[in-house]
Amino acid sequence: MKLAVSHSCAEFDSYRAARVKSLFNCESGARFDLEVDLTIDDPDWSVGVIVGPSGSGKTSLGRQLFGPRAMWAPRWPKGAPIVDAIAPGGDFDTVPAALSAVGLGSVPAWLRPYDVLSNGERFRADLARLIAERPARAVVDEFSSVVDRQIARVGAMAFAxxxxxxxxxxxxxxxxxxxxxxxxxxxxxxxxxxxxxxxKAGRRLRRRPPITFDVREADRRLWPAFEPHHYLRLPAMIAATYYVATVEDQLVAHVAVSTRPGLREARACRLVVMPEWQGAGIGLRFLAAVCERWRTGKNRHGIRVPTLFHTSHPGLCAALRRDPRWTQVSAMLVGENRARSVMQLRKAVERGRMSAIGSGFGGHFRAVQGFRYLGEAA
Incomplete structure (x- = not known):
C-alpha cells in the first residue's frame, strides 16, 4: 500500500516571513510532501502504530489508510451516562466487559456523562466504545496524547x-x-x-516489560486512599488483615481478609486497583497471591484455609470463571430478606448491642456471585 501526502499553502513574503527565511536559511514553508510504502494490504494483522513527532504527517496518513470515515471520533450524547452511550443496541455484559478491559473499572464513572469525565477517563471510555462497537477498520488519532504516561502505557496495553x-x-x-x-x-x-x-507471522515487534509488584500486610489506615475507587461505601472490616500491592513504593492494589466463624474459611473483600493501574492484570494476580498465603497458612493465625470472594462486577466474575485456580460456589440475584434483617436488628437493640434499628438491609437487585480459591495446584 503506497501512500502519498502533499499539502501546500500560499507563499508569504511579509517582512517577518522574509526575515525568518533569511535567519534560518529556509527557502519555503509552503509545501509538505511525504511518501510511504506499507505492506499491510493483507488481513493477517490486528494492531498497527504510526508514530512520530507532531507535524510529521501521521493524521494525513491515517486518513488515507482506510478513508476519512475510519477515523475514530465517537459522538457522545449529553446527559446520558457512558454505560448507556456505549453500544446502546448491544448486550449489557459487553459494555462492562469493554470498560473493564481498558482499565476503566470505576463503577461510579460508568454512571456519569462523557463530558464530566476526566481526561484519563475519557481516553479509556473512547477505547471501550471502540472495543464494544468494533468497526472492521479504525484509526485512532492522538492516541494517549492527553493522559499521563502511566495511564497511557497501561491503557495502551489493555486496549491492544x-x-x-x-x-x-x-x-x-x-x-x-x-x-x-x-x-x-x-x-x-x-x-x-x-x-x-x-x-513475522505469529510474532510481534515489541514485548512489553513485565510488571512486578510486592505484597505486604498493612492496616486499615491505608484504606482511605483506596476507598474512593471502591463501588460500595462500607465500614471497615472487623478483625481483618489488610494487604496492599506496591510497585516501587507506589500503592497499586488493596484487599482485606477476615476469618469466618469456626476458622474454617476466610473471606476476602475490598479489592481495589488504583485507576492508573487498572487493565494491567494486577488485580487477579494480587488477589490470588493473598489467597495463596491463606491456603498455605502464611497468615497471623497460622491456619490453612480456603478463601471466599464475592463480587457483582460482570467482568471480574467472567475472569474468575476462566481462571482454573477458582471455582464458583454461589450466585444471588437479590439481596437478603429485608424483613428478616429488620427482625435481627430489633433483637440486637433489645440485647443492648445497638442503639437504633434502622431500615434493614436487603430486598434490592444485586447479582452477587461467590468464588472459592482452590490454589495454584488446581
Missing part, C-alpha cells in the same frame, strides 16, 4: 490485549514512543525516520 480477542484492524497514531512496547504492535511506521517494520 482486548482488541486482539476479536476481529478487526486498528491503527494508532501517536507522538509518544513509550507506548510501543506496551502495545506490542504487528507493525510500526516511524514518520520521523521513514522506517517501516512489520513482525
Amino acid at each position: 490485549k482486548s482488541w486482539r480477542r476479536g476481529a478487526g484492524q486498528a491503527v494508532l497514531l501517536s507522538c509518544h514512543y513509550d507506548i510501543l512496547d506496551w502495545v506490542e504492535p504487528d507493525w510500526i511506521l516511524d514518520t520521523a525516520s521513514g522506517k517501516f517494520e512489520r513482525a
